[in-house]
Amino acid sequence: xxxxxxxxxxxxxxxxxxxxxxxxxxxxxxxxxxxxxxxxxxxxxxxxxxxxxxxxxxxxxxxxxxxxxxxxxxxxxxxxxxxxxxxxxxxxxxxxxxxxxxxxxxxxxxxxxxxxxxxxxxxxxxxxxxxxxxxxxxxxxxxxxxxxxxxxxxxxxxxxxxxxxxxxxxxxxxxxxxxx
Amino acid sequence: xxxxxxxxxxxxxxxxxxxxxxxxxxxxxxxxxxxxxxxxxxxxxxxxxxxxxxxxxxxxxxxxxxxxxxxxxxxxxxxxxxxxxxxxxxxxxxxxxxxxxxxxxxxxxxxxxxxxxxxxxxxxxxxxxxxxxxxxxxxxxxxxxxxxxxxxxxxxxxxxxxxxxxxxxxxxxxxxxxxxxxxxxxxxxxxxxxxxxxxxxxxxxxxxxxxxxxxxxxxxxxxxxxxxxxxxxxxxxxxxxxxxxxxxxxxxxxxxxxxxxxxxxxxxxxxxxxxxxxxxxxxxxxxxxxxxxxxxxxxxxxxxxxxxxxxxxxxxxxxxxxxxxxxxxxxxxxxxxxxxxxxxxxxxxxxxxxxxxxxxxxxxxxxxxxxxxxxxxxxxxxxxxxxxxxxxxxxxxxxxxxxxxxxxxxxxxxxxxxxxxxxxxxxxxxxxxxxxxxxxxxxxxxxxxxxxxxxxxxxxxxxxxxxxxxxxxxxxxxxxxxxxxxxxxxxxxxxxxxxxxxxxxxxxxxxxxxxxxxxxxxxxxxxxxxxxxxxxxx
Numbered sequence: 001x002x003x004x005x006x007x008x009x010x011x012x013x014x015x016x017x018x019x020x021x022x023x024x025x026x027x028x029x030x031x032x033x034x035x036x037x038x039x040x041x042x043x044x045x046x047x048x049x050x051x052x053x054x055x056x057x058x059x060x061x062x063x064x065x066x067x068x069x070x071x072x073x074x075x076x077x078x079x080x081x082x083x084x085x086x087x088x089x090x091x092x093x094x095x096x097x098x099x100x101x102x103x104x105x106x107x108x109x110x111x112x113x114x115x116x117x118x119x120x121x122x123x124x125x126x127x128x129x130x131x132x133x134x135x136x137x138x139x140x141x142x143x144x145x146x147x148x149x150x151x152x153x154x155x156x157x158x159x160x161x162x163x164x165x166x167x168x169x170x171x172x173x174x175x176x177x178x179x180x
Numbered sequence: 181x182x183x184x185x186x187x188x189x190x191x192x193x194x195x196x197x198x199x200x201x202x203x204x205x206x207x208x209x210x211x212x213x214x215x216x217x218x219x220x221x222x223x224x225x226x227x228x229x230x231x232x233x234x235x236x237x238x239x240x241x242x243x244x245x246x247x248x249x250x251x252x253x254x255x256x257x258x259x260x261x262x263x264x265x266x267x268x269x270x271x272x273x274x275x276x277x278x279x280x281x282x283x284x285x286x287x288x289x290x291x292x293x294x295x296x297x298x299x300x301x302x303x304x305x306x307x308x309x310x311x312x313x314x315x316x317x318x319x320x321x322x323x324x325x326x327x328x329x330x331x332x333x334x335x336x337x338x339x340x341x342x343x344x345x346x347x348x349x350x351x352x353x354x355x356x357x358x359x360x361x362x363x364x365x366x367x368x369x370x371x372x373x374x375x376x377x378x379x380x381x382x383x384x385x386x387x388x389x390x391x392x393x394x395x396x397x398x399x400x401x402x403x404x405x406x407x408x409x410x411x412x413x414x415x416x417x418x419x420x421x422x423x424x425x426x427x428x429x430x431x432x433x434x435x436x437x438x439x440x441x442x443x444x445x446x447x448x449x450x451x452x453x454x455x456x457x458x459x460x461x462x463x464x465x466x467x468x469x470x471x472x473x474x475x476x477x478x479x480x481x482x483x484x485x486x487x488x489x490x491x492x493x494x495x496x497x498x499x500x501x502x503x504x505x506x507x508x509x510x511x512x513x514x515x516x517x518x519x520x521x522x523x524x525x526x527x528x529x530x531x532x533x534x535x536x537x538x539x540x541x542x543x544x545x546x547x548x549x550x551x552x553x554x555x556x557x558x559x560x561x562x563x564x565x566x567x568x569x570x571x572x573x574x575x576x577x578x579x580x581x582x583x584x585x586x587x588x589x590x591x592x593x594x595x596x597x598x599x600x601x602x603x604x605x606x607x608x609x610x611x612x613x614x615x616x617x618x619x620x621x622x623x624x625x626x627x628x629x630x631x632x633x634x635x636x637x638x639x640x641x642x643x644x645x646x647x648x649x650x651x652x653x654x655x656x657x658x659x660x661x662x663x664x665x666x667x668x669x670x671x672x673x674x675x676x677x678x679x680x681x682x683x684x685x686x687x688x689x690x691x692x693x694x695x696x697x698x699x700x701x702x703x704x705x706x707x708x709x710x711x712x713x714x715x716x717x718x
Binding site: 005008009012013016017019020021023024026027028030031034074113115119121122170172173174177 | 292293355359362363366367368393394395396397398399400401402405413416419420421422424427430431434492494495
């Protein structure tokens with residue numbers, strides 16, 4: 001192989017290796033891009049992770065929306081977790097408070113995190129919470145049981161076709177990672 | 181179009197730069213033909229390993245109820261079958277063909293980076309051995325499906341980090357192979373071999389190589405995120421820490437969709453090489469073939485979420501991915517029509533490579549049509565994760581990629597070895613394969629439409645009949661492939677004893693440069709570049 005070709009090869013390989021490294025980085029860049037996309041569009045049922053300020057809406061007494069509450073535990077998280085009511089008929093624009101009950105079934109301190117999800121996903125941006133136990137990690141003493149309120153409002157701008165919204169929480173046991 | 185034979189066609193054993201003696205030759209070789217042979221034989225071995233796993237799957241599914249294996253092992257089998265076939269058999273087989281054929285087709289003396297070539301082969305072996313070792317680990321091999329979706333894949337036992345490192349090794353091997361192919365095609369072409377005179381096989385591999393360097397690093401990143409999620413408390417895909425498992429699916433399929441084209445584009449290239457030779461006509465629409473290949477490659481990057489229509493995407497997303505996916509049918513249709521037009525009024529003969537190629541055109545089109553059905557988002561909710569998708573991708577991989585690899589074997593074995601294979605056994609192999617592959621996969625369409633989910637070791641009795649028929653087809657297909665093994669060994673040892681010419685096939689030298697070399701070609705070919713470039717294939 002003559003000198004010129006070797007030189008051309010070296011140059012091309014350098015460029016291609018650079019492309020490979022760039023694409024490896026791009027894989028990681030997809031993570032924040034994905035979050036940004038979800039945030040901007042409110043897709044995927046992702047909901048705000050912090051409380052919003054209570055603003056008053058005009059209450060639409062003529063419209064009724066059913067809000068369902070679902071609770072779940074991840075894998076074998078040793079807890080009891082349920083909502084006091086299974087569903088509630090609400091008027092858009094009016095604030096409601098629903099209590100959830102969670103109990104640590106172990107004899108040790110437990111740090112747990114509830115992850116919310118709203119479906120249908122497109123309704124997520126119209127479901128506003130001013131208070132929720134899901135905004136931060138919850139620490140439970142041994143065998144402690146606790147009633148925790150969620151205060152929410154459905155924005156009256158919610159499109160007409162939505163009659164039912166499901167709010168689901170899953171508790172994850174984060175004790176191991178949080179203690180460190 | 182006259183043949184210009186390389187100047188030294190003396191027997192390679194007497195040549196001063198001939199191969200090293202003994203087994204070590206194969207370890208240290210940097211010769212593109214040796215490395216091509218290594219890749220092809222390794223791929224053939226893995227084809228039988230992955231095939232054995234498929235036989236275990238079909239045996240378990242022969243009847244409802246649990247027969248031979250436990251569910252965990254069954255799921256390991258579906259996962260390992262896919263990983264072995266994709267990364268151990270089909271991809272290395274095409275890299276092997278690239279190694280053998282690209283330098284000879286473009287009139288180059290060897291690959292551009294011979295030492296890296298050797299390294300990428302041995303890394304592949306290391307990666308596959310590492311993957312195979314997970315079968316013997318506590319907790320068993322990965323059983324999450326080849327897509328390795330979290331959170332399920334994170335429940336893998338001791339095998340998880342080994343499986344991930346094996347993916348890294350396979351990825352590095354593929355990337356090095358791809359870089360080598362790009363450098364060879366860009367810098368090593370004989371004078372006069374312009375890009376638009378290159379044989380289609382070279383073109384499809386050039387585009388495939390670009391796909392590989394774009395996607396393998398993304399896959400490496402995705403599995404690295406799995407690794408850090410499991411062992412270093414990151415939360416890329418862990419909902420408890422604010423991550424999202426669906427994110428993995430987006431990253432995976434950004435890799436995964438172009439990956440399936442990595443397996444099919446070289447298939448198109450080989451088909452476009454073989455069909456004109458046996459139709460005795462130039463390839464119809466050469467430049468449209470080049471542009472269609474490039475379009476398919478481009479589109480493959482913007483359709484990934486059609487694998488995830490059921491994750492709860494908003495309607496706008498579903499519509500976009502649906503229409504974008506349907507677009508792919510256009511360049512693919514161009515190709516199918518071009519192959520058909522190439523055969524139109526050609527003086528066709530039906531030697532084994534041509535038989536496999538014609539079966540490819542017909543059966544791949546069927547696989548393509550079921551793909552088109554699934555691109556329709558609302559109906560995909562019915563097909564998703566059922567045997568319908570299993571039937572679809574097996575039609576595009578087995579009677580397409582694998583058949584074309586067989587065709588390539590029959591087509592070039594006489595060139596590689598200088599011996600002719602036994603045409604009668606070749607045809608027997610073809611007819612057994614083409615009938616049994618349809619008995620094997622066609623009923624799976626019915627099973628899927630009736631609602632049988634994929635990746636399950638047991639099923640409702642309503643699915644019993646078609647599963648049994650599918651399994652019978654599977655056993656015949658599996659057994660038939662032993663004929664291919666026999667033919668390969670027999671041909672290497674001398675075949676029919678018939679002396680093959682340089683061209684092997686009538687007027688093949690009009691189509692591509694490798695047929696201007698002796699059969700078998702000397703250990704070092706085109707040390708001086710050829711002066712006449714065949715253009716019949718254009």
